[in-house]
Amino acid sequence: MNELSLHILDICQNSIQANATLIEILIDEQPASNRFSITIRDNGHGMDEKTLSEVADPFYTTRTTRKVGMGVSLFKMAAEQAGGSFTITSKPNQGTQVVATFAHDHLDRAPLGAIEDTLLILILNEAGIDIRYEHVVNDRTYVFDTRDVKQILNGIPLTDSDVIMWVKNNITEGITSIHKEESL
């Protein structure tokens, strides 16, 4: 996976499997202090300590269709090879939090990539899980929350084609705007 947004998509599939009703994604870009961090938090069924200790092992998976589980271990590797760190904490019946940090200017830090494509797919999840996305660049913040959108939609599904295209444009423009230089 050559984009961090692909890892985010992958990790969030675990939250969906864990019957979460809310997934929160936080991207914090601080070039001045050479820090880039990704936090993913869910309110799913969580893991006990034994499972938690095995989860970064590529030969651990809860799936029965295959014998390996690479998602978490690949994300961990992506962070550690880019001068960062990876932590995962979890409590049964409360949820799980994954934090990956990177050195912002590290040559091996993959770009975030098409995060709008990742969010689009997450929003289309079958269980209708709410997604909150917060992206901070220096002191500028963009927030997208499916709960706000659902309130306006008043029963019209998020999966409606026109709605989904609006969502994609909103996210793309929102992220572009927080990356723009301060205008004088």
Added chain:
Amino acid sequence: MKSLEDLKRIRDAAQRKVTMRGKNDFTRILVGMATCGISAGARPVMNKIVEEIAEKDLQNVTVTPVGCIGECAIEPIVEVLEGEKRTTYCRVDVDVAERIINEHIIGGKVVEDNLIGKYRL
């Protein structure tokens, strides 16, 4: 900026559409979106399908990300569900995704080249 006013307009238009639409025979498209699928390129495939559905205004077609069915070596896998009929495609890329929409979903003809079982590695 795509404003909330735009979203409200979309909502009002959609409310009119829903009353015209029955619950009958939806076509469901499933895209494998586990680690294997994602690393083989399932995300652009799914996005292409979403865009095609929106662009061509296909009313009775939905697309959903799903897990892994255990055939990781031939991902990205796309399944088309029409009532009892299930068609499974493998090694789908953006071009094949477009063909599935045009030839299968709109044209009613299965894209044989990427059918699981028929596809030669």
